[in-house]
Amino acid sequence: MSNLDLKPAPTLCGGREDVTARPVHELLPSKxxxxxESNVVRRLLPSMGRRMIGAWCFVDHYGPDDIAEQPGMQVAPHPHMGLQTVSWLHDGEVLxxxxxxxxxxxxxxxxxxxxxxRAIAHSEESPREHGRLLHGAQLWVAxxxxxxxxxxxxxxxxxxxxVTGGGVGATVILGELDGAASPGATFTPIIGADIALPAGATQHLxxxxxxxxxxxxxxxxxxxDGVRLAPSSLLYLGCGRHELPLRADVDSSFILLGGEPFxxxxxxxxxxxxxxxxxxARAQEDWTAGTRFGEVRGYDGAPLAAPPLPPVPLKPRGRVR
Incomplete structure (x- = not known):
């Protein structure tokens, strides 16, 4: 997954100074x-109010989109460095x-x-023959x-x-939940889980x-935790909980993201x-020069060009603005 913004803002994050050490309810805005070529995502992290959730540093939610008469996802080859990307679908396929x-x-x-x-490049696209719907999330881990x-x-x-119980089912994407561990490689204490709540379900996770x-x-x-969430909402919950109350009046699902503060x-x-x-700056130069990140073969199209760096030096700071 790429950040396709041609004028990307630098995101300065990490450190424990601004971690909320108690339970809170912060509904984070999206854009x-x-x-x-043809899709729009809702970017929920980083946001104006918060930069990270554990080691999770980027959250996009897209769909459900009807792509029956469209090419669907078409993200040309682009570079990544210093992170993990997590592709998670509810509908559709991504090559x-x-x-x-x-x-x-x-x-x-x-x-x-x-x-x-240190460096990789990849592309993501809907297969030429694809279903009607595309719905999922793209996530980064620092x-x-x-x-x-x-x-x-x-x-x-x-x-x-x-993990199942009380009618609630959880698929462990990364990390460990209630004794069940994902086979995906992790490098910090982290959890990502897809939680399915059928209508009428009540549970304490x-x-x-x-x-x-x-x-x-x-x-x-x-x-x-008592907050009713519309689709594509990201609710920051802070720390300090031993259990998370869940319920649903209609069939619902959400992704639980968490981890030890980065x-x-x-x-x-x-x-x-x-x-x-x-x-x-070195990474931008290497991608532009065609070195270090390697070549993605088989994609029908040119790689993405790196945008220009901002006119002021990038400086690492804290987790929230």
Whole structure:
């Protein structure tokens, strides 16, 4: 997944100074952002009020979109550095290609996990023959300093562990929930889980008090800790909980995002996560020169061009503005 903004704002985040160490309810605003040739996504993180949730540093929600007469997702080859991308679908299919030579179709509730490490490039597109609907989320995880220069990797997991109880079902995308652990590679204490709530369901989900959490509503109107959420809402919940009350009057689903607060300060600009202006500038230059990130073969189209850097130096600061 790429940030296709031609004038991307630098995002300065990380550190524990502004972590909310108690339970809160903060509904984070979204903005519409073009994605490829014909789609629009709702960007929920980073937002004006919050930059990270644990190591999660980027959240886009898209659809459900009717793409029966459209090409669907068409995101040309682009670079990544210092992060993991998580592709998560409720409807449709996405064909992933990368500079490692990976070629994989990701389907609903399968995990497509790309660890960029020091450098990787990839593209994402709806297959030529595709279904009517496209609906999903694209998420980024910041890599800690000890792992951000590692060799890049791609993982695809068609089968993921599930937790059930009280009519509620949870698919563990990353990390561990209630004793069930995802096979996806993680580098910080983190959780991502897709929670399905049938109409009339009531449950208390066990969570860790030292994690901060947020809920991204995918469909229906889930009620999370007493707050009813419309689709495409991102509710930041802070820390300090041992359980999370859930209920739904209609069939609903949401993604629970959480993790130990990310301790390091970092800079996120375009599709790069780094620690300094010089590091980001070198990545931009390397992508423009066609070095370091490799080549994505098989995509019918030119790679994305890197936008110009802002006129002022990028400086890592805290987690919220």
């Amino acid at each position: 519409n952002v073009p994605l490829g 992933h290609r990368d500079s490692l030579g990976s070629l994989q179709t990701v389907r609903p509730r399968e995990l497509g996990l790309m660890t960029s490490g 890599l800690p300093d000890a792992h951000r220069h590692a060799e890049p990797a791609w993982e695809h997991h068609a089968e993921l562990p599930r 066990p969570v860790q008090p030292d994690f901060e959490y947020a809920a991204l509503t995918m469909s229906g109107e889930a009620e999370v 301790d390091e300060h970092l800079v996120m600009w375009w599709n790069f996560v780094g620690r300094s202006h010089d590091e980001i």
